[in-house]
Amino acid sequence: MNAIQSIAHRLGSIALSPVRAVPQARLQKRQVAEAEPAAYRMFLADYPGYAGTRVLDALRATDYQRLDPGGHVYLDYTGGGLYPESLLREHMALLSDGVYGNPHSKNPTSLAMTKLVERARAKVLSYFNADPTDYTAIFTPNATGALRLVAEAYPFSQSGRYLLTADNHNSVNGIREMARAKGAAVTYVEIRRTDMRIDSADVARELERPARAGHNLFAFPAQSNFTGVQHPLEWIAHAQARGWDVLLDAAAFAPTNRLDLSAWRPDFVDLSFYKMFGYPTGVGCLLARKSALAKLERPWYAGGTILFSSVLGDGHHLMPGFAAFEDGTVNYLSLPAIESGLRLMASIGIDVIHTRMMNLTGWLIDQLVALRHANGAPVINLYGPAGTHLRGGTVQVNFFDPRGRMWDCLEIERLANAERISLRAGCHCNPGAREAALGLTREDLAPCFAGKDRMSPAEVTRAIAGKTAGAVRASVGLASNFADVQAYARFAEGFVDRAVPTAAGTSVP
16 A cells, blocks of 8 residues: 555545545656655755655646646745645535534534534544533634633633743734733733744743732743744642643644643644645634633623523523533534544644754755855845754745845745745734844834724825834745745745845934
8 A cells, every 4th residue: 555545544534536546656756846856855854754754746737736837836834834635625514414403403415514513523522632521612703713712711810920932823812902901911922033033031931920819810922923942841740839820822833743631731722624635624613621611701691602691581501511512503513523633634644744844944944044155244134043943844034135135025936926936025913023033123113003993095195204013934844845845945946146136225213
């Protein structure tokens, strides 16, 4: 049985059309042909672990075969994963062969759907090794929806604290507004600009100061969506031992890293499944410890969350457990695809995915940081670690010309688009990391908020005196191969000794 047939067998696929097997010799020849053979051999010499991930070449040749004919180089996996074709076929076959109704009922079609929803819920818990007696899985529209559940229901008060790292997605930053509205103290732990990490001593110092009379929530990302920095999961137990509830943002971490909730036991974890395997969109999850969930106080109720509600009696009783948090009707027809997607990832092995991601990331960083203009000046500035220790597959940079002038990140994105390379430019919804990376100060940012409720993008640019607002992010994932990262490296080489046109540059803080 070859690698592709093994994947199909382990998936138990009910695909509408069979997966087309590609002979292994032809598959390897195709991959090497897409890259420069000499460079590929040197890559394997430097990163021999990549050879053990060839099952992903088989997956690329079948489930992602649409990429190469269109000349696509997809490097935006932190923004969103790409869907495997076999997952679509399996899901469409399930829907075509069955009759499924709204699970909020007890008729035959509803019961059939309820069974699939609960299978998906159980698969999520199993995949993350979360003990179902300790954890529950709450389906949400996305990771942001999961975070909002915590934000609006956590018992913040004037006697409580919200502690978070400056390296956080805006969906985590936004919780501060809920905390402040209830009078809680909000504190950020700052980022070191040198390596874009958070000093564990600074975290420990703040964790030693929980509010004694109220509730305390500590939030941080397992992996930065801006730099790829992975923050120590040891912070979880350290915080809990000092009276903190812990919110772990795992949206950027889970697609290529093992998150074992029997080893690390945060109180709340948010996820987006499309970032893991591309499909379905519009479905996320909040993994919550049942003891922590019992602390939450929902500010409203809605269809699906109610055990009993009365107009005349002017009262209501919420459903127990996860049902009290799944507002309205869940995206039930999409949920079976989650089970299939997690089964696909488990069949490959998260450690195989992680190994490939780290090999490609390490090589790409090596190539980018080595680029020099003729005068010796660096072509790029890397934000984040230059090695692969405690980092993920996100590579954030800005480009500079020989005179040290920074290219506008949006111009880099535009030029990459012309070569069908999908990168992402901007702040990536992580202003704390952006501000640390680019050296923006409180004084730089003060004009953005002085007496203003709203600003247009042009007004923001003027307010920060034309200083750059972002950087260029490349990220690798499930379907990435060496040819992808080599294409980006070749693109970057095109900026050696290339001057920034007057209209394409930006000032440097």
